Amino acid sequence: MRQLFQGGIVVSGDGQRKADVLTEDEKIIGVESRIEAVDAEIVDITGKYLFPGFIDGHTHMDLEVSDTVTADGFDTGTKAEISGGTTCIVDFATQNRGESLAYALARWHKKADGKASCDYAFHLALSDWNESVKEELWSAVKGGIRSFKLYTTYDGMVVDDQAIYEILTCLKELGGIAGVHCENKGIIDARLDALLKKKGERKDVADYPGTRPAGAEAEAVSRILKIAACVDTPVIIVHLSSKEGYEEICRARERGQTVYVETCPQYLLLDESRYKGADARKYMIAPPLRTKEDQAVLWKALAEGEIQTVATDHCSFTEAQKDMGAEDFARTPCGMPGGEERPALMYHFGVGEGRISPEQMCAYLSENAAKLYHLYPKKGVIAPGSDADLVVWNPDITWTLLKETQQSEADYCPFEGTILRGRAEAVYLRGKLTAKNGAVINPCQGQYVKAGHERLGDEA
Numbered sequence: 001m002r003q004l005f006q007g008g009i010v011v012s013g014d015g016q017r018k019a020d021v022l023t024e025d026e027k028i029i030g031v032e033s034r035i036e037a038v039d040a041e042i043v044d045i046t047g048k049y050l051f052p053g054f055i056d057g058h059t060h061m062d063l064e065v066s067d068t069v070t071a072d073g074f075d076t077g078t079k080a081e082i083s084g085g086t087t088c089i090v091d092f093a094t095q096n097r098g099e100s101l102a103y104a105l106a107r108w109h110k111k112a113d114g115k116a117s118c119d120y121a122f123h124l125a126l127s128d129w130n131e132s133v134k135e136e137l138w139s140a141v142k143g144g145i146r147s148f149k150l151y152t153t154y155d156g157m158v159v160d161d162q163a164i165y166e167i168l169t170c171l172k173e174l175g176g177i178a179g180v181h182c183e184n185k186g187i188i189d190a191r192l193d194a195l196l197k198k199k200g201e202r203k204d205v206a207d208y209p210g211t212r213p214a215g216a217e218a219e220a221v222s223r224i225l226k227i228a229a230c231v232d233t234p235v236i237i238v239h240l241s242s243k244e245g246y247e248e249i250c251r252a253r254e255r256g257q258t259v260y261v262e263t264c265p266q267y268l269l270l271d272e273s274r275y276k277g278a279d280a281r282k283y284m285i286a287p288p289l290r291t292k293e294d295q296a297v298l299w300k301a302l303a304e305g306e307i308q309t310v311a312t313d314h315c316s317f318t319e320a321q322k323d324m325g326a327e328d329f330a331r332t333p334c335g336m337p338g339g340e341e342r343p344a345l346m347y348h349f350g351v352g353e354g355r356i357s358p359e360q361m362c363a364y365l366s367e368n369a370a371k372l373y374h375l376y377p378k379k380g381v382i383a384p385g386s387d388a389d390l391v392v393w394n395p396d397i398t399w400t401l402l403k404e405t406q407q408s409e410a411d412y413c414p415f416e417g418t419i420l421r422g423r424a425e426a427v428y429l430r431g432k433l434t435a436k437n438g439a440v441i442n443p444c445q446g447q448y449v450k451a452g453h454e455r456l457g458d459e460a
Helices: 074-083 101-112 130-143 162-173 185-199 204-212 214-231 245-254 265-269 292-303 321-325 341-351 358-372
Strands: 002-006 008-013 016-020 020-024 027-032 041-045 049-052 055-059 086-094 119-125 145-149 177-181 235-238 261-264 390-400 419-429 432-436
Touching: 008 358, 008 419, 016 027, 041 321, 049 204, 049 214, 049 358, 055 341, 055 358, 074 419, 074 432, 086 101, 101 119, 101 130, 145 162, 162 177, 162 214, 185 204, 185 214, 214 235, 245 261, 245 292, 261 292, 265 292, 265 341, 265 390, 292 358, 341 358, 341 419
Parallel strands: 002 041, 008 049, 055 086, 086 119, 119 145, 145 177, 177 235, 235 261
Antiparallel strands: 002 020, 008 016, 020 027, 049 390, 390 419, 419 432
């Protein structure tokens, strides 16, 4: 089947131009100022943007955490993602203590295969480091995993500095890269203990951000970057939330280090005032929401191209799950939904308010993630040979974020009632119309995507 998208403005990270796009079955076969194709179905997108399908490089679907499981598995979570224009996610396949990497990956395939409504790749989150795991890294990379996750906090996931150094050394040899959740566990644990001793309880969510201060993020960022410098390898700082953390990154870059940075819409648009009031527990995420000053620094960094990707950290829970921490906020599962809203939030508050350009939106939401996670040029670009993952973006639609109309199984919307201008009007996954104006019309079409292997001598 051939489809000809006519009259739209094709967007890339480098620019935008009026062009026709011709697809055949699952691939793009032509991008020209004017294409004649009498045998193609014509899709008139005059006056609309055509973006490459967005990529969410940070999701947690069907994750066992805090004595519960996220509200969204790959079925509902990927419906939320593709309804907003995201055609590929990179989820964190998590190795629990004592598990082999092969076992962890097999578990995640069982969670995802046949259930996803957008394409998906995996990072591999490492919690255990020993000789056996070290030997498995080669086969994991050869099998299509090029990005890994390390934690500097959480009892079940934290790895020490020696392990971090050794893992980064191995990944450098294999052509892989690590993203790191940066918060100082010792500071967090000490502040949680001190609060309990002082008040005799930890019920007031207003106290939560004080237990995970920006300084705890900045210290871990600084430490990770110094370890990475000793290895002489790049790293990714994920979900950056603070000015203090960003300043550590700037200092490392001034020393000549390569540091990639990810942030999320919640850190750009929500602040710590959300931790007051009846709905406070819904906004418990880690790192926590920060100040408006932190937001301004992150937006400025985006405008200047100093942050590479904007992901969601989609980690959804219901209100009932959040209420597990009613007597002790430390027992609240941290995370929020966000897969559906990300593109529209970034367009409305970013492009619409003049903070970033459409080209930057394309780079931060699609192109850079594809390159960083070795999915490019299969994903992340509108070019001959690439997957026909296309988002027809209507800049003039006005709509409202509501929990009743969202695809996520979370029973609340963090941006409830927000009126947005601009939306993914039609979303094509490998050439097939899969979502329209927020409704998923062809579910469960997602496929697993392997990362490229050029450093290993294989074809990408």
